[in-house]
Amino acid sequence: MSGQQAENGHRIVAGVDGSPSSLAALRWAVRQAKLTGSSVDAVIAWEPPAAVGFGWGLGMTGGADYGELAAKTITEAVSSVADSASPVTVRPITGEGNAAQVLLDASDDADLLVVGCRGHGGFASALLGSVSQHCTHHARCPVVVIRGGG
Amino acid sequence: MYDKLLVAVDHSKVTAHVLSAARDLASLSHGEVWVLHLREREMMPRAGVIDKETVDEAQAEVDAAVEELTKAGVKAHGVVRNTIYGYAAREIVEDAKSLDVGVIIMGSRGRGDLAGLVLGSTAHKVIHLADRPVLVVR
Secondary structure, eight states: OOOOOOTTOOEEEEEOOSSHHHHHHHHHHHHHHHHHTOEEEEEEEEOOOTTTTSTHHHHHHTTOOHHHHHHHHHHHHHHHHOOTTOOOOEEEEEEESOHHHHHHHHTTTOSEEEEESOOTTSOTTOSSOHHHHHHHHHOSSOEEEEOTTO | OOSEEEEEOOSOTTHHHHHHHHHHHHHHHTOEEEEEEEEEEEEETTTEEEESSOHHHHHHHHHHHHHHHHHTTOOEEEEEEEEETTOHHHHHHHHHHHHTOSEEEEESSOTTSOTTOSSOHHHHHHHHHOSSOEEEEO
């Protein structure tokens, strides 16, 4: 799961699911990486819904391969923050499994984990998404939660 | 990236890590740091206000933090203020807003939290209430 290390060995993991909040987290991670000379692993997690073909599962994706959809989402997210003048290496990484667990595994030996405050799954009224909350509770490294626009 | 940073300290075991994160971020971005210590006081019927620490203890912690940051070339300010038990998170968030800091830095678990907790109650509340990035250090 963990990517290659930047020259100074520092690595920042950003949790991305394509939501505006997660993109703010990725932008923040890239700015922080620029400051500290780190590299960024932009990590997306996917897992097949419990009832594929029932309800939103098939409807949303049209039966597409979930892994491919995740890979497309993360590639677009990384492209959106790419800056030709920027020296920061941003690696798109796709992991299968529970989002919080994938992020915890990816950040196990990272220097920093950056997450948004609410992803796609959160209720509009939720103050903090369940993945962000789980990460702040269980990550081994410092965690930044991006509230507001980051 | 950060013109201003707010660091909340409370004598916890991770304070050293919190300060070192603040020092690094402030040095890299030439930012100014506010070190905030809130003295949580409990209001008890009959007994009145119960202090968990003396003013001198609180001030000493903040002074030491400011000195450490200043030695590292970071402009730092110390703030010690009283609050009522349970209100620290709200005040941290309010200070962050009024100072318009770029990031709030705090430990994952404070002195008052149970040893088994993975995230202290104050950090938990700050993450929920804040409208800007929060760095939780452990």
